[in-house]
Amino acid sequence: MTDVAPPVSRPKVVRHQLERLIITGELAPGDRLAEVLLAERLGVSRGPIREAITALERDGLVVQIPNRGAFVRVVSEADARHLYEIRSALFGLACGLSASRHTGSVDIELRGLLSSMRGAAERADHEMYFDLNRAFHRTLLETSGNPFLAKQYETISRSINLFRARALTIPENVAASLEEHERIAAAVTSGDEERARSLGASHIAGGFARHLGESVVAS
Missing domain, CATH: 1.20.120.530 (GntR ligand-binding domain-like)
Known part of the structure; x- marks a missing residue:
């Protein structure tokens, strides 16, 4: 019997895509992460985008500012x-x-x-x-x-x-x-x-x- 790898969830895929955009500089330090625009760019709903942003905040790549939104973290x-x-x-x-x-x-x-x-x-x-x-x-x-x-x-x-x-x-x-x-x-x-x-x-x-x-x- 051949083992089949479990499918990768949509939020994890979106998280990986956003992380790649950040570390390659396509999304630069200080850039605002607009959920609507990112959802359109990646072809997903806003839900996975929101989950990915929260996960990337935990990883230290993103900061969320009340009443302003999420931004790519600036490292001094x-x-x-x-x-x-x-x-x-x-x-x-x-x-x-x-x-x-x-x-x-x-x-x-x-x-x-x-x-x-x-x-x-x-x-x-x-x-x-x-x-x-x-x-x-x-x-x-x-x-x-x-x-x-x-x-x-x-x-x-x-x-x-x-x-x-x-x-x-x-x-x-x-x-x-x-x-x-x-x-x-x-x-x-x-x-x-x-x-x-x-x-x-x-x-x-x-x-x-x-x-x-x-x-x-x-x-």
Whole structure:
């Protein structure tokens, strides 16, 4: 008997579509999320739009202001810096733990992701590279063996996805990102916990300058 995956609900589909519009910059920080216009654009009723906006507010991508409506959240440079400091420490810890607990299956998964990332970079497929980048980080978080660490990291990352995606459309940024991922993977698969921790933290810290230089943030 073949297992059939459950259908994805309409609100989840709409939420994913709105999130994609936000992190790619089609809906820019500060833009108002007009339910009627978005419903027409996505071909749905206002109900799923309203549910998606509420979910994205919980994720930190949207703010709702009484009597004014919902808006794409504006992340200030100061807020971004603070979030990156925490994210750097968390990812460094995840990489170190993953290196100390790594298995052959993790090695295979990381190699596969890196191969796909190289292909996406060569094709200049920015959307695919961004998704693979997130998958690479998620793999290391999952293999850290600490679910609380992974949850905290994902919460912080969602808050800065507003401008991370746009930074990964610059060829030089993509090349630097890929090289750093390859070094992290090498440290993890060799079981070098300290090097993996250091590379993971510096990858996020160094990425802040790249993201800040190419992103729309409020001063």
